[in-house]
Amino acid sequence: MTARSVGRRVAKAWSDLGLGAKGLIVVALPLAILLAGIGALHLSGRAEAEAEDRVRLTFAIQRDIHEVHALLAEAASGVRGYRLTGRRAFLEPYVKAEALLPTTLDRLRRTARDPEIRSRLARVDALVVLKREGLAQLAAMPGAGTSAGLEAPDVARALVANKAVLDELRAEIDAMQRREAELLEQRRARADAERRRTWILTAVMAGIGLLGGLAAAQLLFTGIVRRVRGLERDAERLERGEPLDRADEAQDEIGRLARRLVEASELLRSREAALREGEERYRRVIEGVRDYGIFALDVDGRVVSWNAGAERIKGWTADEILGRHFSVFYPAEARDETPPRLLEIARRDGRVEDEGWRVRRDGDRFWANVVITALRDGAGTLTGFSKVTRDVTDRRRAEQALGQARAEAERASRAKSEFLSRMSHELRTPLTAILGFNQLTGMDREALTEDQRHAVDQIAKAGGHLLAMIEEVLDIARIEAGGHALAPEPLDVRPVLDDVRNLIAPQAQEAGVEVRVTGDVDARVLADRRAVVQILLNLLSNAIKYGPASAIVTLTVAAGTDRVAIEVTDQGPGVPAEMVDRLFTPFDRLDAERWSGVQGSGLGLALSRGLAEAQSGRLSYASRDGRPGATFILDLPRSAPNGGQS
Amino acid sequence: MRIVPSDDRLKAARILAVDDEAANLSLVERAFRREGFENVITFLDARAALEDFATRPPDLVLLDLMMPGVDGYELLEAFRRLTDDSSYLPILVLTADSTMKARLRALSLGAKDVLLKPYDVGELLLRSWSLLDTRRRFRELPSP
Numbered sequence: 168m169t170a171r172s173v174g175r176r177v178a179k180a181w182s183d184l185g186l187g188a189k190g191l192i193v194v195a196l197p198l199a200i201l202l203a204g205i206g207a208l209h210l211s212g213r214a215e216a217e218a219e220d221r222v223r224l225t226f227a228i229q230r231d232i233h234e235v236h237a238l239l240a241e242a243a244s245g246v247r248g249y250r251l252t253g254r255r256a257f258l259e260p261y262v263k264a265e266a267l268l269p270t271t272l273d274r275l276r277r278t279a280r281d282p283e284i285r286s287r288l289a290r291v292d293a294l295v296v297l298k299r300e301g302l303a304q305l306a307a308m309p310g311a312g313t314s315a316g317l318e319a320p321d322v323a324r325a326l327v328a329n330k331a332v333l334d335e336l337r338a339e340i341d342a343m344q345r346r347e348a349e350l351l352e353q354r355r356a357r358a359d360a361e362r363r364r365t366w367i368l369t370a371v372m373a374g375i376g377l378l379g380g381l382a383a384a385q386l387l388f389t390g391i392v393r394r395v396r397g398l399e400r401d402a403e404r405l406e407r408g409e410p411l412d413r414a415d416e417a418q419d420e421i422g423r424l425a426r427r428l429v430e431a432s433e434l435l436r437s438r439e440a441a442l443r444e445g446e447e448r449y450r451r452v453i454e455g456v457r458d459y460g461i462f463a464l465d466v467d468g469r470v471v472s473w474n475a476g477a478e479r480i481k482g483w484t485a486d487e488i489l490g491r492h493f494s495v496f497y498p499a500e501a502r503d504e505t506p507p508r509l510l511e512i513a514r515r516d517g518r519v520e521d522e523g524w525r526v527r528r529d530g531d532r533f534w535a536n537v538v539i540t541a542l543r544d545g546a547g548t549l550t551g552f553s554k555v556t557r558d559v560t561d562r563r564r565a566e567q568a569l570g571q572a573r574a575e576a577e578r579a580s581r582a583k584s585e586f587l588s589r590m591s592h593e594l595r596t597p598l599t600a601i602l603g604f605n606q607l608t609g610m611d612r613e614a615l616t617e618d619q620r621h622a623v624d625q626i627a628k629a630g631g632h633l634l635a636m637i638e639e640v641l642d643i644a645r646i647e648a649g650g651h652a653l654a655p656e657p658l659d660v661r662p663v664l665d666d667v668r669n670l671i672a673p674q675a676q677e678a679g680v681e682v683r684v685t686g687d688v689d690a691r692v693l694a695d696r697r698a699v700v701q702i703l704l705n706l707l708s709n710a711i712k713y714g715p716a717s718a719i720v721t722l723t724v725a726a727g728t729d730r731v732a733i734e735v736t737d738q739g740p741g742v743p744a745e746m747v748d749r750l751f752t753p754f755d756r757l758d759a760e761r762w763s764g765v766q767g768s769g770l771g772l773a774l775s776r777g778l779a780e781a782q783s784g785r786l787s788y789a790s791r792d793g794r795p796g797a798t799f800i801l802d803l804p805r806s807a808p809n810g811g812q813s
Numbered sequence: 814m815r816i817v818p819s820d821d822r823l824k825a826a827r828i829l830a831v832d833d834e835a836a837n838l839s840l841v842e843r844a845f846r847r848e849g850f851e852n853v854i855t856f857l858d859a860r861a862a863l864e865d866f867a868t869r870p871p872d873l874v875l876l877d878l879m880m881p882g883v884d885g886y887e888l889l890e891a892f893r894r895l896t897d898d899s900s901y902l903p904i905l906v907l908t909a910d911s912t913m914k915a916r917l918r919a920l921s922l923g924a925k926d927v928l929l930k931p932y933d934v935g936e937l938l939l940r941s942w943s944l945l946d947t948r949r950r951f952r953e954l955p956s957p
Contacts, residue, residue: 591909592910595911598930599834599909599932600836602931603837603844603931603934606934607843610814610935641911
């Protein structure tokens with residue numbers, strides 16, 4: 168494992184450490200170094216103090232050795248003075264020495280540690296005992312203060328002996344002094360060394376403390392401050408919408424926060440992209456629409472967006488029109504009044520629709536349908552307007568053409584009904600005089616000859632026939648003109664058939680014909696009562712006229728799911744197959760005059776079919792497959808069963 | 814044989830007939846004369862009829878609708894303007910216009926009855942008699 172990889176691992180461990188732990192370490196590191204320094208200084212100080220104690224002890228030992236020597240010397244000098252003078256005052260140093268020596272020696276024994284000193288001290292002890300004995304012997308010898316005393320041989324011996332002991336003692340003490348001096352030198356050197364060491368230690372500790380502080384600051388910087396600044400930069404980039412770099416890998420709070428920021432940035436980016444995509448799609452859709460001019464106005468009515476449809480319809484390109492007021496689209500006479508009015512309505516109601524002339528860029532006019540919608544933000548503040556414009560000139564032209572066509576059709580219809588009215592008038596007017604005078608003439612029948620009476624009757628009959636024909640012709644014309652207003656309503660079939668039977672009864676009786684009703688007579692149809700009666704009367708009248716006398720005419724009702732058929736069947740010769748196609752042709756009587764001798768206008772069936780069709784019905788002739796008789800079928804829409812409608 | 818019940822009080826009634834067709838006027842005149850009404854005044858021209866109406870109010874007006882120039886509808890309006898609100902001056906419209914519209918319009922303009930041409934002469938006489946009778950009864954009522 169290389170140093171670098173270890174370093175990396177440590178750096179990673181440091182990064183992954185929680186912020187609390189990091190803070191603890193940053194605070195604790197210099198503190199620990201400080202404590203260690205104080206401990207080291209304390210130990211070093213103790214060693215120094217110990218060394219100095221030793222030096223002081225050496226001084227004390229030297230002083231004591233010196234004192235022992237001084238006491239003995241003074242005691243010897245005192246004893247010698249006493250011997251010379253005999254005065255006891257001279258013995259005073261001796262007495263003092265006798266009192267102090269044991270304690271001094273005792274102190275020396277306690278304090279001295281050096282083995283050499285201690286062995287010399289043992290010898291000094293013995294020599295001191297000898298010396299003290301010698302001095303005591305000398306002091307106790309008689310003859311003190313006399314020459315005899317000095318001259319006595321034992322005194323001289325004693326003195327000599329004492330001197331020898333003292334010399335030896337002095338030599339010992341000198342040796343001790345030297346030794347102590349030597350020791351002092353050694354101890355002083357050691358104390359100095361201790362002091363130097365303490366100083367160095369202090370300096371080193373201060374250095375380490377400084378380094379520790381720096382290290383802590385560095386850790387704080389790399390582990391927290393720099394990364395927090397990184398977060399700050401990330402937040403700023405996020406604010407500007409820029410993408411974030413790869414996130415901090417560390418597992419601590421800052422690392423997690425940084426990764427959250429990156430996630431947020433990615434989310435923001437993806438949302439922004441989706442939003443942009445949606446907006447883009449919208450924009451493309453709106454810009455691409457060519458049939459509608461879709462554009463936006465600001466609050467004052469100036470154009471702020473423009474699409475292809477607007478360019479196509481109005482002729483302005485986006486570059487030309489953006490920023491201009493939308494009143495330029497209006498013709499001069501409406502320019503001042505209409506635009507502000509429309510905006511005001513849109514502002515008030517949210518929306519306004521308008522149709523009118525607008526002008527293109529080249530001055531051409533077109534008929535426009537315009538919807539202006541107020542745009543408001545979430546707070547309800549007006550942000551502008553959207554305007555959708557359609558060129559409906561073609562539609563307007565078509566509407567106008569349609570209106571014209573309708574007016575013309577109405578005019579034509581009016582002209583037609585006026586013509587019919589006129590026609591009716593023109594035909595009826597001469598008939599008034601003809602029939603009126605004829606009637607007037609006939610009123611005085613007794614004054615007329617037989618021939619005249621016959622003539623009057625023939626005129627009345629032919630006139631009546633002519634009038635009936637005129638009515639039928641006009642009815643057909645009216646149906647064709649759509650002027651014959653029928654009112655289909657739910658109708659019970661049974662009472663209608665009863666009415667018809669009653670109305671036809673005189674004619675039937677005259678011909679000896681029986682009219683029978685059969686089938687689903689309780690059915691209901693949707694029809695105009697008057698028209699149905701008219702059709703059935705016409706069919707029955709034909710059946711009686713063209714059928715044999717004393718025959719049976721049958722009315723049969725057949726109700727289907729949504730239609731009801733009313734069949735009129737006679738027992739006559741029927742209609743020859745080759746003539747069926749001509750049955751409903753106006754004025755075509757199929758040569759009836761010739762073969763039946765019956766008079767008619769040839770309009771009855773045509774009119775009946777017209778009436779049937781005018782109420783969603785059908786009138787048809789059914790072949791009876793070679794059997795005699797004719798069947799006409801009136802087919803009508805079926806109405807809801809009884810009770811369904813009033 | 815008379816059609817109208819004999820009532821001498823009505824014979825002197827002044828009957829004003831307006832039509833642009835001379836034959837029709839002639840028919841009316843003869844029909845009424847046959848019944849004893851001698852005071853039938855006929856006009857082919859609507860203006861002349863209006864003038865006469867204004868100067869000598871008739872007891873009954875027989876009026877055609879479709880006429881060139883001033884038509885029957887205009888005459889109806891003019892007659893109404895000339896007629897005192899408190900009097901009863903019946904107008905019977907005789908028209909060849911068979912449309913419901915024409916009948917309704919005439920009635921709404923004050924016509925008392927409408928007969929479609931060609932009419933039954935007897936019906937014309939009886940309806941006219943009925944209107945004249947109503948007018949007579951109205952005039953005999955004490956004035957309020």
